[in-house]
Amino acid sequence: DFLDLKDNNTLNQDSFWKTEEHLDLAVTAAYESLTPEELYGRGIRDLDCISDNGYNEWTWMKYWDISVGQHNPATDRIQWVFNDNYKGIRRANEILDNAPGMGIDQKAKNTAIGEALFLRGLFYNNLSMLFNNVPLILKVVSPAEARIEKASKEEVVDQIIQDLTEAIELLPDKGETVGRINKYAALALRARVYLYNQQYENAIKDCEEVINSGKYSLLDDYQLLFSADGQNSAESIFSVQFVSNLKSGEKFSGTYKKQPQSHFGVLPNLVHDFYTKNGLRAEDDPDATPFTHWTDEKGVPKSAAELEAEGKSIFDYWAEFANRDPRLDHSILRGGEPWVDQDKWDNSVKATRYGIQKYIRTEVGQYEDGDRNFMILRYADVLLMYAEAKNELSGPSGDIYTALNQVRRRVGMPDFDTNLDQDALRQEIRHERRVELAFEGLRYFDELRWRTAKDDFENKVIFHERTFNESKHYWWPLPQTEIDRNPNLTQNPGW
Amino acid sequence: GEVKDETGLALPGVNIKIKGTNTGTITNFEGKFKLAVDENEVVIFSFMGFEQQEIEVGTKDVLNVVLKESTELLSEIVVVGYGTQKKENLTGAVGVVTPDKDVGNQAVTNTESLLQGRIAGVQLTQSGGKPGAGAEITIRGNGTLNDSSPLVLIDGVPGSMQDILPSDIESISVLKDAASASIYGTRAANGVILVTTKSGEATEKIKVNYNGYAGLQKATVLPDFLDSWDYMTLKNEANMNAGRTPIYSDEEIAIARDGSDPYRYGNTDWADETFKDGAFFMNHQLSLSQKVGKTQYLASLGYLDQRGIMYGTSAERINYRINLKSDLGKGFKFGTNFFGAIKKSEESADTDDQGVMRLIANSSPLVPVFNQDGSWGSASGNPYEINTKNPVFYATEASRQYNNSNKMTINPYLEFNPVKGLTFKTNFSYSFTQGFNKAHKYNFQLTDNDGNDSDIIRVQNSLQDIGNTYETIQWENTANYNKKFGKHNINLLAGTTMNSYAHKWTRVRVTDLPSNDLTEIGSGTNPIVAGTFNESRLLSLFGRFQYNYDDRYLIEANIRQDGSSKFPQDNRFALFPALSAGWIFSNEAFLSGAEFLSFGKFRANWGQLGNDKIGYYPYSQTYTPTDGYPFDGSTITNGGLAVTDLANPDIKWETTTSYGVGADFGFWDDMLTVTADYFVKDTDDILLKLPIPGATGVGTPAFQNAGRVKNTGWELAVNHYNKVGNSGFEYNIGFNVTNIKNEIIDMQGETQYINNRQVNMEGQPIGSFYGYNNTGIYRTAEDLEKYPYIDGQTPQLGDLIYEDINGDGVIDDQDRTIIGNPNPEYMYGINIGMAYKGFDLKLFFQGVQNVDIYSSATGHHSGSGNNLMNWTTDWMDRWTPENPNAEFPRLGNVNNEQTSSFWVEDASYLRLKNVELGYNFNENVCRKLKIQQLRIYANSTNPLTWSQIDHWDPERYARQSRNEAYPQTTTLTFGTNIIF
Incomplete structure (x- = not known):
């Protein structure tokens, strides 16, 4: 028919869905x-x-x-x-x-x-x-x-x-290429959904299947995990793949005006929440000084001049970072740390004086789309999910510690205290999730499902005022x- | 006998016929003829361009006839859809321009602009004086939210007026209502423009017509920006008002003022530097026309060479045409029109962000055009100078863009008259256009006066080729039957059209060419390619019935059925009917005594039209290529395919129902004619993208036939022509005015934001300006108390007051309202002509009344001063504590730049569009020079404009919501017209 024309520019509902391609x-x-x-x-x-x-x-x-x-x-x-x-x-x-x-x-x-x-x-x-x-x-x-x-x-x-x-x-057990979804990614995701919805027994089973498959392990170097060289490692169960300089690049790893993710402010209470090298809160560790020693009441570190006026030294404050869980240094940028082309990062541009460092590229002038893969599911998360589900279902047990200690040992932190009751262990697992998985997009969901958001947001965020109305803020x-x-x-x- | 014109020259080729028979002859080369007649017979003398004469033979042996030249005759036959019609018998609204008669030698570089102001109801807006630039035409108001350009047919072939020479045009008919346009069905909703080209002369003597002119152009108006020392003062003031430190020290300002360091503290007027006064252009048109044997031909060639008023711009155009018409005998006639246009233009390729026009305002006057060593000026120092992209450099040497196109059309046709009154015609046309566009952006590094690299740099050069080919094939067949039975006249038309249109587009872009001198794609790297091919087809049947009783009662009915490939199969055929009627009451017996009334007619019409500009395959759900995904984490191996735009399987054309009434009057032998029309143009089923739930999972909704826009208005045209006794002085005055009210009736409750200043909203005209209503400036402490301000902000003296429309005590989004209308309420044209003893003078005025423009963001801004823009000199009258009664607000508060009525200006204008003074040498001189006609003339376009807009040309597109329209040009040309 003279009036029947075909659009040969691209496929349409009649011509698509024909071949494997x-x-x-x-x-x-x-x-x-x-x-x-x-x-x-x-x-x-x-x-x-x-x-x-x-x-x-x-x-x-x-x-x-x-x-x-x-x-x-x-x-x-x-x-x-x-x-x-x-x-x-x-x-x-x-x-x-x-x-x-x-x-x-x-x-x-x-x-x-x-x-x-x-x-x-x-x-x-x-x-x-x-x-x-x-x-x-x-x-x-x-x-x-x-x-x-x-x-x-x-x-x-x-x-x-x-x-x-x-x-x-x-x-399939293994996808055609590293970035593809396989059976274990689906198991790990189902474990997450079970856990998020308090179906602990099912969550445990799925985690066990992933753990017992032997296909995944923790990468030795925590910092490497978030760099270009550590992508798609044995720890990654499912990562979103990105390449730069194309529209398909990501925007979470870039710097703008040589600041890591200028829009993203790191809260001091997270910084303070990291344990010391001895696995203790800084307040409880005689070998450590809490960061609050150098900060104002909002948790913002004071400037060198302000500290000097109080007879304190900014160098002591900087030195104290070496006394913490190494994941703090890998996740967060502090004043005085070498950064991009600065010998000492000038933190005065950030309101809380901290910058985000996990996943961030350090190449100079990386304003444009980045190429870091984003891990949606990684093995450490599975271990922590397993520990959490098992503790919720049946309280502390040896296999919980086995899982948890793998996560700790990888970064050289001491093992968990084995004398914890179910509630104390719950708190420790939640703490471990926070420091291990900071800035990986999981914390907000955790706060919602644990129903801890009100207290954590309103009372523990010391930098600024927040309101969390439990009658509507647990959902958007x-x-x-x-x-x-x-x-x-x-x-x-x-x- | 012998036939002569009024000057006594013999007229060869005059048709002579015995009334009521087919017997006749034509005059020979000396104007003489022989014909055998009976005593009681009447002989009719007719000749193109002359009034027809009937003479009773009686007993005379020799008939010596003087034919009167007619200026009216040509316009009395009006070209209408698939035929012609006597003007007095028209029942629809058709406007006609006859360029030779009406326009003179107006220097039009774009043939479309011939229509501006000439016909009531036709609005033409020029896009500015850029060489090769086009124009926008809307007929009887904008009837759609989508493409509203009319259908243009050149001798029946779809085309563009830009493709033809003004001097090749016999007439232009604009079909304004459904009664006249519905015969073009689904393409006619925005009106139809019929261009008829000239055919060859009917004489065996060759006629050579040369018309050429040359002249100079300059911008009608350029913005007047602040001198550098004032600019520095205002920058400081804006920054201080915004709570920052001043940028320039008093010493620096003094240096700028005394001019002691012109390369670091210069005073550059970027508008003046970027535009030249006196850009040369010339235009030559040559045509040959003759009858050889039974074949008439016209061959023409035109050449236009236009240097742009902006440095770095130019255009050239060649037009050619051959029109052939041959009488094959036995009622067959064969003809071919072959014509084409070759166009080339050149400009800057840096057209992003409105290109050079924006740069002119966004450049610091401190920066010199050239450094002391002659290199392009650029600066280091404070951030404003650093970022000044030397507009002269960007206009000329930062990049080049070449636009080439080559279009040709061949249009053979065959006519057959088996019996009197019956004509069959088959008309084929093939039209091919190749467009080629090359954009070359060079890499460069400018330096400041001290030779240091500045920030004005392009690291990577690039080259882009875009190729377009368009192909239109059309085949039309018509049968026309004319018959008179006593007082009954009927005319029947039936026809078919097949039309196919195809457009192929390809683009290749490469970067990193090893040298800026390389001009071809092969020398670059990282090619990015894209291409599309789209096609549409149309299959139509149409018919017309005309009935005329005794030249008193006129009835016409049109119908067209269009089948279009653009419509889904179930919706494929569209039917467009139209009805119209007329009553020539002046031919009634009861008015035969009213001698002052030479003509009087009432008309009424109703009809429907379609708009098929709905895309090529809008019903087909396509899967669009997406960016892709790097499965192995390193490269993108393939893109994806997904639905990104929804299709609408039920889509159809937009339907315009148009109706109206009109009247035509002629008084005192048509010395005064008046035409008046009232019309309604109601477009329904306008394509809209209505928002869809996000849960659908597709970002772009499909077009739906959901909107409605109504245009109502009236038109009035008055013409007066007179010869003053025997003094030889004759004159004519014509005036046309149109009033249009445009209103969006229905958008399903949605509002479309066209940009941050214009909306489409129910109950309002298309493209209305939308923002806060400004009611003044805070001038007293009392004002600060009294008027609420933008939520969360504290006003200061000198800030703009916004009206709290909803009365809730804060100014926020809820207080935005309609603040202006970019569609003119009135458009008009005034034509004055006079002639005396070989001299003639033509004046043509054109204007619009009650139209708004939004005049901000370029040269007009009150913001924090941390941007590049210079201000116009108007800003010397800004609010400061010392100047509390200023017209403009204080500097430094971005909230004064909120979209508000403060920035809406009345862009009404009246402009002397064209004036021509000519002299025709008398025949004695001509005879001595052995030529038929010699004319010299001086012509000027846009010499005078009356408008409230100071710094920019008031004529700009309605959608142009910033002060960045390219200025129109004023031209002064001298030319000559010689006919051999």
Whole structure:
């Protein structure tokens, strides 16, 4: 027919989903949906700056509003995070809708479906942790079909577990390349979802399967883990892959005006929370001096001149860092430390006088997109999850310490005290998670699921005032734009 | 007998016919003829350009006839869709421009601009005086939120007016309403412009017509920026007001003022330096026309060479045309039009951020154009000078962009008249355009006057080639039947069109060429390539029925069915009907006594039109290439494919329903004519991207047929022509005015933010300015108490007061309102012509009334001073404690730059668009020189403008919301027109 024309510029609904290459392209696009700035390109890491680990110095980014409880349904950051997770879900759903009917190699299909299920589970886990209740979209939808009521948190979690369970069946033990999702990534993610939802027995089983597989181990050098050379190591179970100088680069490792992640402020209470080399709080360690000796009441270290006036020395303060858990130095930049092209980093530009150092590139002038892979799941996390789940289920036991001590020994810290009761061990495990996993985008979720956010945010953040209203701040409001565009959607409680 | 014109010259080729028969002859080379007639017969003499005469033979043996030259005759036959129509019998709204008669030798470098101000209801806005620049045309208001450009047909072939020479144009018809345009169906909603080119002369003597002019151009207006010492003072003031330290010391200001160190503390007027006064241009047009045997031909060639008013810009254009028409006998006629245009232009490739026009305002006057050693000026020192990108350098030597295009069209047709009144025509056309664009950005390092490297550097050079090819093929077949039965006249038209359009686009970009002298892609590295191919097709049926009873009652009905590849299969065919009627009441018997009334007609029309500018395959859900993902963590091996833009499988065309009434009057033998129209243009199903739930998982929603825009207005055109007795003095005065009210009726409750100043909002005109309403300046302590301010800020004396629209005591987003309308309420044109003893003078004025522009951000800003911009001299009258009654607010507060009505200015203007004074040498001189006509003239475009806008040209696109429009040009040309 004269009027029937084909668009040969790109594939369309009639010409796509025919070959294995087509499926690869769809899978590539689904993986790519991990990379936006709102998600693993930066945003997930930046969730640490709405936790008690950090704060958002560039208020226009709106993490600030969320951290101090001033956010509302119209806060654009909330809309962006919501939308980008659903973009990933759609790309997964495209595969889940179309791959089963394709007449291609079954193994390739299974892997693709498994990867899509993993990704959908991951995005829904983000949504369920942040919003609690969200619309559960499980197929490719038109705008009209997307106008549905939200599902309960339980329904969402059940779906995630179901997706991951299926994914575990379908995925290979080892992916085709290092960056690909395999069965153990799905197991580790399911363990995380179980743990986040207090299903400890299941979490333990999944962690054990990962641990017992023998495929993963801790990288000896903690600092190396977050550098270019330590990427995709035996510790990495699933990392989002980035390359620089292309649109697919990340934005969490860069420096701006030679400052590491200028928008990201490190809170002093995190710095103070690191143990001394003896595995003790600085207050409890006779060999150490607490950092508060050199700081003002907000935890901000005083300047050399101010200290001099008090008869103190900034060099003593700097020297004290050598007396701490090495992960402090690897994660945080302090004044006086060599940095980029400065012999001694001038910390006066930062309000809290600390900068973020984990993952940060030190090459001069790295303003543009970076190439650091972001670890969503790493082996140390599995060990800590295992320890936490087991302690919650049945209290202290030897295998808990075995797991925990691996994490400690790797950085040369002393073993855990074996005389702890269940509650004391719970506190120690939580502390260990904080210092081991700082700035990896996990702290905010931990604070929410432990229900410790109010006390930690309002009372332990000494640098500035925060408000955490327990009747609505354990979940975000659904974006106002979404409420406006979906008449079936009711706002979350309290908002 | 013999036929002569009024000057006594013999007229060869005059058609002579016995009334009511097919018998006739034509005059020979000496104007003489022989014809056998009976006593009671009437002989009709007709000749193109002359009034027809009928003479009763009676008993005369010799008929010596003097034909009167007619200026009116040409315009009486109006080209309409697929045919012609006597002007008096029109029932729709059609505007006509006949360039030779109406326009004279106006120096138009873009043929479109012939239409500006000439026809009521047609708004043309020039994009500025850049060589090769185009214009925007809207007919009877902007009827869509999308592309609103009209359909242009050149002898029935889709094209662009830029492709043809003004002197090749016989007439331009603008079909303004549905009654006249619906025969073009789904492409006609924005109006249709029909261009008819001249055909060859009907005489065997060759006619050679040369018209050439040359002249100079300059900018109509350039902004007046502060001198460097004032600039320094204001920078200091802005910085201090913003709580920072001053930048320049008093000593430095003194050095700038006394000019003692011109290379470090200069006083450069960047606008003056970047534009030249007196840019040369010339235009030559030559045509040959003749009848050889049974074939008439016209061959023409045109050449335009235009140096731009901005340094580094230029354009050249060659137009060519051959029109052939041959009588094959037995009722067959064959013809071919072959024409083309070759265009080349050159400019700076640094067009990012509005390019050089923005740089002119964003440059420090302290920086010299050239350093003392003759190298390009640049500075080190404070941050403002460091970042000054020497605009003259950027305009000329930082980069080059070459735009080339080559378009050609061939259009053969065959006509067949089997019996009187019945005509079959088949018309084929093929049009091919190749466009080529090369953008070359050089690498460079400028130095300051001391030879130190400055920050003005481009590390990496790049070269980009863009190739475009367009191909249009059209085949049309029409049958036309004309018949008169007594007082009944009918005209029937039926036809089909097949049309296909294809566009191929490729782009290659490379970087790191080893030398800036290399001009070809092969010498660069890191190629990035892209390309697309898109196609659309149209298959149509159309018909028309016209009925005329006794030249009193006129009825016309049109219908067109369009099938378009752009519409989804279930929605593929669109039907566009139109009806119109007219009553020539002056032909009624009861008015036969009213001698003052030479003509009177009422018209009414209704019809529907479509707009198919909805993309190529908008119904097809495509999977778009994405950036990709590096699976192995090191390289991206492949991109992905995903849905990034939703498709709409139910999409269809936008439908415009247009209706109106009109009246035409002629008084005192048409010495005074008046045409008035009232119209409504109601466009429904406008494509909108309505927001979708984020849970859909796609960022870009699909277009939906959801919006509605209504234009209502009236037009009035008055023309007066007179010869003053026998004095030889004749004159004409014409005036046309249009009023249009544009309103968005429905956007499903959504608001579109076009930019941070303009919105599309229900109940408001398209592109309305939106922001705070400024009610004054805080001048007293009392004001500070009285008026609320921006949430979280504390106002100071000299700040702008914003109206608290919702009365909640704070100024925030909720207080924004509509503060201006970029669509003019009135547009008008005034034409004055007079002739006396060989001299003639033509004046043409054009204007718009009640139109707003947003005048900020470039040269007008009150911000914190930590940016580069210079100020216009208006800012000497800013608020300071010493100048509390100033017109402008204090410097240093960014909140004074919030989008507000303070920055909205009335851009109404009246401009003498063109004036021409010419002299036609009398025939004695011509005869001695053995030529037919010799004319010399002086012409000027845009010599005078009346407007409240001081520093910029008031004529700019509605969407241009910053002061960065390229200025229009004023030209002065001298030319001659010789006909052999």
